[in-house]
Amino acid sequence: MTGAALPQLPLVVGHSACIQRFEWAVERDGRVHFTQLEKFDNIIRRGENAKQGDCLLSPRLLRAQDIAILAADGRATAQVATRPRVAVLSTGTELVEAGQPLHGSSIYDSNRPQLLAHLAGYACQPEDCGTVPDDYQATLDALAAALEGRQLLVLSGGVSMGDFDYVPRALVQLGVKEIFHGVAMRPGKPTFFGFHEASGCHVIGLPGNPVSVFVNTEVLVKPLLARLAGLDYRPLTVRLPLVSTIRRKQLDRAEFLPVCLGEHGVEIVPYGGSSAIQALAAVDGFICLAVGVAELSAGELVDVRLIR
The missing domain is CATH 2.40.340.10 (MoeA, C-terminal, domain IV)
Incomplete structure (x- = not known):
């Protein structure tokens, strides 16, 4: 039986091994022939995987194989960090929710669903905060609500230098300290990053173009989330x-x-x-x-x- 203890039998010439059924055959004379075996073949010795005092896992985002390691050590629970709450918000009067009819020059919002899906399998709790039109007061109200109780706000659109790009000004009015606005990278040059001390919420404002959102989520958002969760981020x-x-x-x-x-x-x-x-x-x-x-x-x- 896989995993069962060996019976307490005398060892022959100091050797012991488990023989799998496909490793032997019955010859014509009725004698059983065994394949060449080495000592302890097909046997897992006690302490072979890990010894008492060994570090089983370093800090990481737990995977299925990590859960197996913990369970094999008899651990029903493990001390973990709380997953950061992440507000996800899109800006733009032209945006329409998927599944709704388009009108005039409107387009479907792909950034918010992309961000929610992108972050869902990572070390966070993404929360859908909807869309906000290109209106200063509406932007101010939506951002104020999104900052509360979250560790990170990720929004798309409204961070460039256009007449209706209200996000940076609204964030500053709400008390967000601008750390940088603009990155020497392509795509993603207008990206905004700041910190709201009153709520303890970090803010990343991404350009509204879908490829920019995707690239910057990988390059900027995920490393920040790892740090907020107490992890070292190492891209594969x-x-x-x-x-x-x-x-x-x-x-x-x-x-x-x-x-x-x-x-x-x-x-x-x-x-x-x-x-x-x-x-x-x-x-x-x-x-x-x-x-x-x-x-x-x-x-x-x-x-x-x-x-x-």
């Missing part, structure tokens, strides 16, 4: 050859390019800008072109940041 990366040469002209920002994994290496997923959401369906990860890098050659090994 692999080093693979580039299938085709990449060239670019704008060198003043780090650029995150979506890629897919192919038989011969990494291939760039072509997309027509930050709003080209359909391209995300083929994306397995990203590569980063650092500031000042104009070209990566075909065959060159690149670090691929995989999407988990």
